[in-house]
Amino acid sequence: MFLFAWLSKKPSNNVIYYPNRILRGLEPWEGSRTRNPFSWIKEAMNSTEADVVSLSGIDTAVYFVFLSTVLGILVLSGIVLLPVLLPIAGTDDGVTRAQTTSNGSFSNLDKLSMGNIPEKSPRLWAFLMATYWVSFVTFYLLWKAYKHVSVLRATALMTPEVKPEQFVILVRDIPPIPQGQTRKEQVDSYFKTIYPETFYRSMVVTKNKEVNKIWKELGGYKKKLARAEAIFAASKMTGKPEGTKPTNKIGFLGLVGRKVDTIDYCNEKISELVPKLESEQKITIKEKQQASALVFFNSREVAASAAQNLHAQMVDTWTVTEAPEPRQLIWNNLPMKFYARQIRQYVVYVIVALTIFFYMIPIGFVSAFTTLKNLKKLLPFLKSIVDQAEIKTVLEAFLPQIALLVFLALLPKFLMILTKAEGIPSVSHAVRGTSGKYFYFTVLNVFIGVTLGGTLFSSFKSIQKQPDTVVTLLASSLPGNATFFLTFVALRFFVGYGLELSRIVPLIIYHLKKKYLCKTEAELKEAWIPGDLGYATRVPNDLLIITVTLCYSVIAPLIIPFGVLYFGLGWLILRNQALKVYVPSYESYGRMWPHMHTRILAALIIYQVTMFGYFGVKKFFYATFLIPLPILSLIFAFVCSKKFYRSFRDTPLEVACQDLKETPDMQNIFRSYIPPSLSSEKFDDGDQFEDALSQQVSRTGSSV
Amino acid sequence: MFLFAWLSKKPSNNVIYYPNRILRGLEPWEGSRTRNPFSWIKEAMNSTEADVVSLSGIDTAVYFVFLSTVLGILVLSGIVLLPVLLPIAGTDDGVTRAQTTSNGSFSNLDKLSMGNIPEKSPRLWAFLMATYWVSFVTFYLLWKAYKHVSVLRATALMTPEVKPEQFVILVRDIPPIPQGQTRKEQVDSYFKTIYPETFYRSMVVTKNKEVNKIWKELGGYKKKLARAEAIFAASKMTGKPEGTKPTNKIGFLGLVGRKVDTIDYCNEKISELVPKLESEQKITIKEKQQASALVFFNSREVAASAAQNLHAQMVDTWTVTEAPEPRQLIWNNLPMKFYARQIRQYVVYVIVALTIFFYMIPIGFVSAFTTLKNLKKLLPFLKSIVDQAEIKTVLEAFLPQIALLVFLALLPKFLMILTKAEGIPSVSHAVRGTSGKYFYFTVLNVFIGVTLGGTLFSSFKSIQKQPDTVVTLLASSLPGNATFFLTFVALRFFVGYGLELSRIVPLIIYHLKKKYLCKTEAELKEAWIPGDLGYATRVPNDLLIITVTLCYSVIAPLIIPFGVLYFGLGWLILRNQALKVYVPSYESYGRMWPHMHTRILAALIIYQVTMFGYFGVKKFFYATFLIPLPILSLIFAFVCSKKFYRSFRDTPLEVACQDLKETPDMQNIFRSYIPPSLSSEKFDDGDQFEDALSQQVSRTGSSV
Incomplete structure (x- = not known):
């Protein structure tokens, strides 16, 4: 942080710490130069959602809703759980008394957790109530957040400004060309029949590889x-x-x-x-036309409606969707056929599932081997090294986590490639897909894998004798890994957010490039362009922290402050970064939210189920009172999806029918969709478009 | 049949045998009076699909597609299976040789079935191939039929004639009225904003009980x-x-x-x-307006599009669907709230599931007790009666079946009431729902229940010792029940279609009423009005026969001719009835088809799975070659639903945008939706509608 305060004051570093402001033509610093090093905190705190929307778009604003919702859940949970549960756990010494003699490793943290409560103790009632409290807090805040995001999205879509993507639909799976027509004529005549007044023109997608x-x-x-x-x-x-x-x-x-x-x-x-x-x-424009097209309408209401309607009697032809922004179109995927997309999707799912389970084995081994006790047991010659106090501390705290982090760094690119191979037409959708896969991966491998991995290794024989359900196994091995996950969360926010705020790595790279490589302005700009927030990995990582924190919130409430710190600091630092650093690479009007919402709920259900299992381990027979909770969560998820979800998939007409500030300039909209490799000055002079009616020119202009 | 030939020649019975023609103002008999008694067969054979559509509507035509598809499946299967499998089974005497000495009851039928093949015999390869043949025949014919029905539906929807329901959408879940507006104003202003040019007017649904x-x-x-x-x-x-x-x-x-x-x-x-x-x-029109409305548009394309679009940002408000025909609206269900409908749906599902499983027990007992051998065993004093040849034949053949038929007659009404309680807005949809429930009931109870019931009783002890999977159990008990189901199918078509064609019951009732009760023309007409085809029970009964026939097609191929007779006679007789007797009570443009299609496929999958089980029972290890079949069926179902289904749910725009013969008379369309209890001459004189713009009158006219 101090590093940041010092580095960010140097004007030569502006392009690293304020690129978003510079790109938007704003002064890097507002107000006086005499600001103190921590004024960024004040600025971040004072910034409103409207600032975020105007500087970084709806998607970023939605991400902050996500962060503040999670923060709210943890704060509200912590306010009740910490003062209530810690004394209850700390003053009980039933288990300690019974075990201290035999096992000296009972640490201080464990004393403040639910593991310290003996079986069947009536004190468990407090923990049961706490489980309910956390769930209801989550329901309440998620509901509020969904409503809020829904309004955010609608407001953005209602904007009186002309956004090209609101006038366009993407048509795929166009049937074979009838005799004596070109693809362009086929598309035009089809849509002209259906929308005689509002159809503007169409752009057939071409094969642009060459x-x-x-x-x-x-x-x-x-x-x-x-x-x-x-x-x-x-x-x-x-x-x-x-x-x-x-x-x-x-x-x-x-x-x-x-x-x-x-x-x-x-x-x-x-x-x-x-x-x-x-x-x-x-040649491309004339001969490489594919079975896919972008269709432009004069009115955004008609476009919104057309994107939702069934056009063809054979449902797998002329499929329509809302067109994504030009900058996030994945051109290569557009002409992919309907069933090819379906098959690819399932194939990708299978590959991802295999990946998840193949990674499980090495991670299980790593985490099992890297607990120090196991290391000592297995490799006795290490004992002398490992027993040195400093090395022991470092190893104990960070060794398994670092192994994990390296593992996780390898994955996202691979998942992104897989997701794009599914045939998804837009980058934002691909990011959501990747994020979802990465979430499953992290939860299954990091959370459940580590928890069970350690247990499997230490109690392999007992499992062989008593095959148990996964839930009970997971629940019973949770407390043992509390310390691991506490340090995991702490490491994440110290190292992760420290790097994030100070931007040490991009700074060094930028300065190196500036000195030795970059000769022109364009090259220099390329060197500091910051990229976007990277939701594909950021969101699932946050979701993993939520899953971990929720699952331990009642078992070891001490994890809550760490979670609060993680999301609080995260909110603060990313607010700064969003306002000043990152440049969003697309705008999906908050379509990430339902995805986040569902996964927070999934984390909640995992939490509820493991709590049920853990109460079972504690032989607390009133644990049956927890059964309604997962059911309630499912009902909540169902109601939310019925009430909100479809308005995230489609644009509601009451939103799309708002008046525009000006008549849309259809030529501009059309031109914004021309891929850069196909645009040239010759096509840009506009004359080409005027006489688009004549046969030859319309065909030439078709895909331009 | 002779009865029919004789009775139908009497002119006084015309209203019973030709009511559909009479109601449409046609001569009961075409051509000469000298026709022979079997000319109806020729007429039925010669009638084209277009005749059926024009006289009885698309739904009836679709029902005939269903019948002829099933007939085709059975005929094509039979052509291959009968000449191939019967000799293979008949000439093998492996099992007979081993068992005849101990068990004399091995009947002739069993000798021609797969039960006659010894375990692990290479002859089983032929049966395995036959299983594949039946499956592929089914796939091929279903695919053709789906395509055909799809075209039928599209052609009907494209008709240049004005159909009121194509200009109307049904709006439900209207949010609470804002201050200072009436419900009518709320609806009007909402849709006027979205469809400024094409909105005609709206009709708020009222509470019409009083x-x-x-x-x-x-x-x-x-x-x-x-x-x-x-x-x-x-x-x-x-x-x-x-x-x-x-x-x-x-x-x-x-x-x-x-x-x-x-x-x-x-x-x-x-x-x-x-x-x-x-x-x-x-009072009703003014004060009993509900949160639901019918909205009328000037153009059927816009109506088709509006019915598919998401209108409100909160998805659970302003929900829209295509309006059903006026005659099939279930007015009471229209104002039902969104979540009330959801909850009711699940409650109904639970009740139906309970019904299915509660009925299972008595039916199981009935079928177990009513096999004669059991009766004799349990009630020895009956032996003298039962051993008399005639009584024995009658009892053996019909006793269990009659018990079943009585059972089944009780159910449909109950299921219809339950389905309507779900909040479904149209009669045709309720019929589909009832048909689905009834199908599950018949298949689970009659088919699987009877099969397992008999086995459970006779081999209760062996099951207790060796708990087996349901599939194997079902498969192993199938051959034993072949005779039962053969007679079941035969009974169905002899008694069922005999009654159907001769219409003895309605004829007697009509003549009794005519003589003693009816005094006016209207009363007389009421006495002979024939009703519709009654798909709610007819379709699931046919589907049961399909399930039975398919499941036994390879095990006991002799059932195929009975199935062919059932569907062949059914086609012939119902063609006559559809053309001359029944009057369809609604038109859903073939929306029944996807429902039938899915259930034929379900029957096919049951067949494939039981065949797999039965090959297992025969210890034929190449049975694993059957595993791809159910998977293929699922893929087939998936492709069909992706390719066709949505065009049955929504009206494709390329269909709706066809030109009309004349400008629609919107007043007429509007008036056709006025419920009869609310219409009166005063409202009918048209002036009321002219000045619909003035405040008071528009409000009054709103729901009329």
Whole structure:
């Protein structure tokens, strides 16, 4: 934090600490230069939701609703649970008395947890009540949050400003072209019949692989040229007045081959590629039309309605959805066929399930081996090293966690690739899919895997004798892992949020690049562009913390303050980052929320079930009073999904029918959807669109 | 059949045998009077689907598609299975040789079934192949049928004629009225904002209980008056020229109380009730408006689109569906609240499940006791009676079946009441719901119940020793019940279709009523009005036969001819009845089909699973080759539902956007939805609707 306060004051670091503000053309710092190092906290606290929405979009605002809801759940739970349960657990010494003689490792933390209460003790009633309290707090706050997010989304969709994506629908699975028609004519005539007045025009999706390749190559040479020119100009300034022309080798990675003058070489290549690109663009537009299209309407109400309607009698043809923003379209996935998507989805599910269970084995082993006692037992020669106090502390606290964190860092990219392979048309949807898979992974492997893994190893024989249900097993092994998860949560917020706020890694990389690599303005900008908040991993990680904290909230209430700190600090630091650093890469109008909501509820149900199991382990027969809780949770989930969910999937008409500030400029909207590799100045001059009615031109203009 | 040929020639019976034609204003008989008694068969065979559609509607046509599809499945199966499997089974005497000495009851039928093949015999390969053949035939024909029905439905919905229900949507769960507005204004302003050009007007649903009661009373007195006048007129003709005025007592059931002149009394009552009805109508329209409405649009495309769209941001308010026809609206269910409907649905499911399992016990007992051998064993004193040849035949063949049929006759009404209690808005939907419940009931109780019941009783001890899976148990007890189900199918088509064609019961009732009760034309018409086909029980009964026939098709192929006869005769006779007798009471445009399709598939899966079990019983280890079959069936079901189902739930826009023959007369459409108890001449004169814009009148006219 101090590091941040010091580093962020230097103006040269502005691009690292205030990129979002800079990109929006705002002053990095508002107000006076004499601000104190902690003014960012005040700023973050004072910022309103409207600020977040205007600077970072609805998705970020929804993420803060998520953080503050979870924070609220933990604070409200903690206010009741800490003062009530800690004394109850701490003053009871039934178990301690019975066990201290035989087992000296009974630590202080365990004394303050439910493990300290003897079986069948009437004090367990307090814990049972606490379980109910946590559940109802969760229900109440989730309900409020869902309502709030729902309003947020509706307000954003009602905006009088023209948003291109509100006028477009995405059509997939177009049936084969009838004889004597082009794809473009087929789409046009189909939608003109159904929407004679509101249909504007259509854009057939094309196969852009070739043209993208050429465009990328061209872009690469342009960049190289700019860079070479910058180097040349710099050499003029510093060295000889005529300058040194930069040269490069044209072979593999610039290491082998003939040496050429870079500027000339690039110019040559560019003049070679430009006509190639143009001819490829024409070919693509004419001949590589796919069975998918974007259809543009004059009115956003009609577009919202069209995206929900069934158009064709054969349901698997002419399927429609709301079009995502142009920037988050995954073009390659659009022409994928209906059943191909279905099959891919199931295949991906199977692969993910296999991944989850294959990872389970190594993680189980790692966590079982890395408890120190096991290490000592198994590898006696380590004993002398491990028994040294400092090493012991470090190892005990961080060794298993670090193993876990490394494991987890490998996964998200892989899951993202899998999710995109399902045929999902938009980046935001793919992020949600990845987040969901990652959540299952973390909960199953980290939480349940670690908990059971340790137990399985230490009590493998007893299980073989008495095959038990997973729930009881999980419940009975929970208390033993309380310390592990406490340190896990603590590590997460100290290391994670420290890195997050100070942005040490991007800072170092930026300065290194600035000094040695970047020669042009564009390259410099590329070096500090911060990216977005990365929901695909951020959300499931937070959800894991929620699951852990909820599950231990009653068993070892001391975890609650850690959870509060995690989400409180998280809220504060990310508020700063959202306002000043991260640039959202898409806007899905809060469609992440139902996803978060369901998973918080899933965490709650896991908690309720394990609590039931743990009360069973304690032989507390009133545990049956807990049975209504998971049922209540399911009813709550059902009601929420019935009441809110569909308005997140579709745009309600009462929202879409709000008036616009101005008549939408349909040409602009249309043009915003042209993929960059297909746009060129020639198409941009507008004349092309005016006489779109004539046969040839309309076909050419179709996919542009 | 001969009875039918003779009776149907008498012109006085026309109203029983040709009511549908009479009601449509056609001659009962086409062509000459010299037709032979079996010309109806020719007529039925020659009738095209278009005839059925025009005379009896899409739903009936779909029912015939169902019958002919099933017939096709059985015929195609039989063509291969009978000549192949019967010789294979008949020439094998492995089991017979081993058992004839100990058990003499091995009947001829059993010799031709799969039970005659010894365990592990290579001949079982033929039966395995047969299982595949039946499955693929089913897939192929179902696919063709689904496509065909889909086109039928689309063609009907595309009709250029104006159908009122295509211009209306049903809106439920309207939120509470805002201050200072009426319900009517709320609905109007809401839909006017969203559909400024196409919204025509709305009709708020009212609570009609009181007004219905008065209207019914009034109708009763009007009928009585007409009847009394007819009697009076008749007495003038026959007796004294001044006639005898009919009298009646006004007390309980007309048996006690003061004696009055019926004509005067009725006139008095009518003149008393008419103003009461009018004032109650006004009160109802003004003050009993409910949170539900019918909304009328100028265009059927917009109505089709509106019925699919999400309107409100809170998904559980302003829920919309396509409006059913006026005649099949269940008015009382319309204002039911969203969550009330959900809860009622689950409660009904629980009640139905309980019913199914409570009935299981008695049916199991009945079928166990009523096999003759058991009767003799348990009640030895019956032996002398039962051993007489004729009684034995009758009892053996029909006793258990009759017990079953009586059982089944009790149920449908009960299920219909339950289904309506779910809050379903249309009769056709309620019929589908009832049919589904009844199907589960028949399959679970009659088929599985009888099969297992007999076995449970005869092998109760062996089961106690070796608890087995239900599938194996079911499979192993199937062959023993083959005879039972053969007679069951035979009984069904002999008795059922005989009664159906000859319409003996309605004929007798009609003639009795005509002679003794009916005095006016209206009463006479009421006596012969035939009702509709009664899908709620007809379809599940057919489905039961399919399930039985499919399950035995490979085990005892002799059942196939009986199945073919059942569906062939059924097709023929019902074609006659549909063209000439039954009057459909609603039109749902074939929405019954997906329901039938799914249940035929369910029957197929039951068949595949039991076959797998039965091959297991035969210790035929290549039975594992059957595992892909149920999986294939599930994939087939999934693809069908993805490809076709939604176009049965919603109207596709490409269908709804077809041009109409004429501009729809919106007033007529609106008026067709006015419930009869609320309509009166005063509202019918049209002026009321012209100035619908003025405040008071529009409110009055709202629900009319």
